[in-house]
Amino acid sequence: MTHNTAMKKPEELRSHRWFGRETMRSFNHRSRMAQLGLGEEDYRGKPVIAILNTWSEINPCHLHFRQRAEEIKRGVWQAGGFPLEMPAMSLAEIFMKPSPLMYRNLLAMEAEELLRSYPVDGAVLMGGCDKTTPGLVMGAISMGLPFIFMPAGPMLRGNAGGATLGSGTDMFKGWQQLRAGEIDAGQWDDIMSGIARSPGTCMTMGTAATMMSAVEALGLSLPGASSIPAPDSRHAQMATATGKRIVEMVWEDVTPAKILTNDAFDNAVTCVLAMGGSTNALVHLIAMARRAGCSLDLDRFDALARTTPLIANIRPAGKYLMEDFYYAGGLRALLERIRGKLRTQALTVNGRTLGENIEGARVFNDDVILPLDKPVMREGSLAVLRGNLAPDGAVIKPAAAEARLHKHRGKAVVFDSYEALSKGIDDPALDIDADSVLVLQNAGPLGGPGMPEWGQLPIPKKLLQKGVRDMVRISDARMSGTSFGACVLHVAPESFIGGPLALVKTGDMIELDIPARRLQLLVGDEELERRRKSWKAPPPRYTRGYGAIFAQHVTQANEGCDFAILARRDAVPEPDIY
Ligand code: FES
Numbered sequence: 001m002t003h004n005t006a007m008k009k010p011e012e013l014r015s016h017r018w019f020g021r022e023t024m025r026s027f028n029h030r031s032r033m034a035q036l037g038l039g040e041e042d043y044r045g046k047p048v049i050a051i052l053n054t055w056s057e058i059n060p061c062h063l064h065f066r067q068r069a070e071e072i073k074r075g076v077w078q079a080g081g082f083p084l085e086m087p088a089m090s091l092a093e094i095f096m097k098p099s100p101l102m103y104r105n106l107l108a109m110e111a112e113e114l115l116r117s118y119p120v121d122g123a124v125l126m127g128g129c130d131k132t133t134p135g136l137v138m139g140a141i142s143m144g145l146p147f148i149f150m151p152a153g154p155m156l157r158g159n160a161g162g163a164t165l166g167s168g169t170d171m172f173k174g175w176q177q178l179r180a181g182e183i184d185a186g187q188w189d190d191i192m193s194g195i196a197r198s199p200g201t202c203m204t205m206g207t208a209a210t211m212m213s214a215v216e217a218l219g220l221s222l223p224g225a226s227s228i229p230a231p232d233s234r235h236a237q238m239a240t241a242t243g244k245r246i247v248e249m250v251w252e253d254v255t256p257a258k259i260l261t262n263d264a265f266d267n268a269v270t271c272v273l274a275m276g277g278s279t280n281a282l283v284h285l286i287a288m289a290r291r292a293g294c295s296l297d298l299d300r301f302d303a304l305a306r307t308t309p310l311i312a313n314i315r316p317a318g319k320y321l322m323e324d325f326y327y328a329g330g331l332r333a334l335l336e337r338i339r340g341k342l343r344t345q346a347l348t349v350n351g352r353t354l355g356e357n358i359e360g361a362r363v364f365n366d367d368v369i370l371p372l373d374k375p376v377m378r379e380g381s382l383a384v385l386r387g388n389l390a391p392d393g394a395v396i397k398p399a400a401a402e403a404r405l406h407k408h409r410g411k412a413v414v415f416d417s418y419e420a421l422s423k424g425i426d427d428p429a430l431d432i433d434a435d436s437v438l439v440l441q442n443a444g445p446l447g448g449p450g451m452p453e454w455g456q457l458p459i460p461k462k463l464l465q466k467g468v469r470d471m472v473r474i475s476d477a478r479m480s481g482t483s484f485g486a487c488v489l490h491v492a493p494e495s496f497i498g499g500p501l502a503l504v505k506t507g508d509m510i511e512l513d514i515p516a517r518r519l520q521l522l523v524g525d526e527e528l529e530r531r532r533k534s535w536k537a538p539p540p541r542y543t544r545g546y547g548a549i550f551a552q553h554v555t556q557a558n559e560g561c562d563f564a565i566l567a568r569r570d571a572v573p574e575p576d577i578y
Contacts, residue, residue, distance in 0.1 A: 006252070008250065013046075013047060015043075015048040018119035019043060046080060046081050050114065050118065050120040051123070052125050053069050060199065061129035061199070062090060071239035075244040078240075079245075080247060083243065088110055099449070101450040101478065105135070108562075111125070111139030116572070116574075120145065128151050131207075133149070134211060137149060138288055141292050142566065142572075146246065148242050148249070152212070153226070154202070155198045155201060155202070156198040157203060158197060161187060166195075166316070167204050179464055180464040198229075204321060204322070205481055207278040209277075210272055211284055214269075214272050217270070218268040219346055221242075222349065223332055223357035245350060264347075269300065272382075274341070276400075278480070282298065282301055287567070290559070309372060309375035311372065313376060317399035317400050333361045336363075339358065385514070385519040389474070390488075390500070390519050391500065394489065394490055394491040396486070401487070402485075409510070412505070413430070415439070425458050434468045436471065437472045437512075438471060440455075442494075442496050443477035444491070447494055450550070456479050471486065473488065474491065476492070494556060508521060
């Protein structure tokens with residue numbers, strides 16, 4: 001590569017401080033590189049690219065990452081860089097308990113500190129399974145080095161019994177059918193073996209597809225990268241292209257500060273809304289924006305939701321899956337279709353603007369990516385609610401809820417823990433009907449802890465058998481993007497710290513009014529004050545270890561659940577090398 005004056009010089013590389021000086025310590029570093037089998041010509045004066053790989057034997061969504069890391073390395077070598085693969089904590093959404101969100105901030109810290117403490121000039125972040133995407137990106141934003149996010153990509157469509165199956169969505173449906181006696185144990189087993197049949201992330205519009213798409217729309221992945229199914233050979237080609245480009249980005253000094261603006265975050269939110277994305281996006285994008293010093297909040301989400309049509313016909317709000325979305329043209333085609341809603345001048349990792357990257361992208365199937373005049377919803381695929389039950393906000397996905405419940409009043413049936421709910425929900429004596437409002441307390445950032453994805457509270461068996469498939473449910477938990485139903489989520493402040501949700505009692509009337517964005521507990525102020533005075537804080541979940549650190553620093557859902565100490569924008573000094 002030739003260097004023009006705008007480009008970095010080899011001695012300006014961050015890694016030069018480790019390898020390029022004529023000091024004893026620099027000699028020591030070079031001798032240990034020799035121990036690794038490397039000659040100085042392999043790395044000296046070259047951009048050192050950390051490949052943060054969240055591969056793990058327990059993470060089926062990242063099963064292909066060992067191979068993809070090799071493909072990224074090939075690209076880095078070809079472009080004249082030096083790749084270093086570094087394992088980072090894998091947050092396997094399905095297996096981590098009590099909630100992978102609790103560990104998102106730990107991954108963010110790990111990513112940031114790996115990049116800071118080692119001789120790194122730029123990074124490729126390998127993630128995709130739900131919280132790995134925001135975790136890696138949050139850490140890399142705070143470190144501030146050039147980086148590209150390489151998305152894992154969705155798995156292939158599920159298949160069993162002649163039906164196409166979507167991750168999560170069709171499991172939840174199947175579970176309801178099993179409990180209602182509509183399918184038998186053999187059919188349930190068939191769903192188990194066929195619903196997840198290749199490497200890659202959930203292929204419904206879950207948090208994984210939502211966040212991979214949002215990060216591409218933010219400008220942090222190569223154009224089109226997020227839609228490619230994980231096993232597709234074009235995914236491997238994208239990995240190599242990512243490796244090549246990150247080397248150029250280091251020379252060009254394309255840092256996240258140059259990409260991440262309020263406009264870029266508006267693009268990410270608009271993308272999420274047009275795709276019918278997961279409610280988890282509110283938590284993650286707000287956390288990412290705060291790391292970047294941008295001003296995204298719940299009100300901005302709601303304002304954009306009122307003008308953005310939902311045009312991706314993907315489960316759970318629609319019919320198809322991410323594999324179909326890719327064949328229909330993928331994210332570039334969707335963004336081109338909503339070009340008028342985007343800030344097209346926003347810069348992206350390939351050095352071009354978002355507008356240039358989507359120019360001319362075509363939709364190949366109008367039933368998957370719908371025309372603007374035939375959307376799934378004209379506006380409001382996500383809605384932010386407020387009221388005396390959620391003074392700091394709550395969220396609902398109207399697109400995934402039965403329309404008759406968008407305005408609803410009903411009597412509360414309250415459970416103060418998930419354990420109590422799972423024991424009591426199918427009790428034939430439970431006083432509940434289709435108009436009741438199910439309430440779960442103590443499932444928020446501190447109460448869960450980590451806001452587990454419990455928000456799609458189960459409908460009682462006796463109502464399922466009567467054909468009820470949706471009812472209003474309220475909690476301070478989150479919900480998987482693959483779930484559906486009239487579920488009010490992320491109620492803030494949470495009940496565990498005495499938020500108004502803690503004061504609800506069985507029999508209280510609750511009003512949900514999505515068009516008016518209102519969530520109201522219809523109990524008088526005096527009575528609420530009386531309850532508030534007699535409320536007692538539960539004991540902390542953890543008194544030692546990471547759980548205690550988490551409880552000490554985590555913020556509420558409307559603030560992104562980041563650690564306040566990590567969201568700060570103070571400069572962190574480069575490490576001394578003596
Ligand atoms: Fe990994 Fe859904 S479990 S993306």
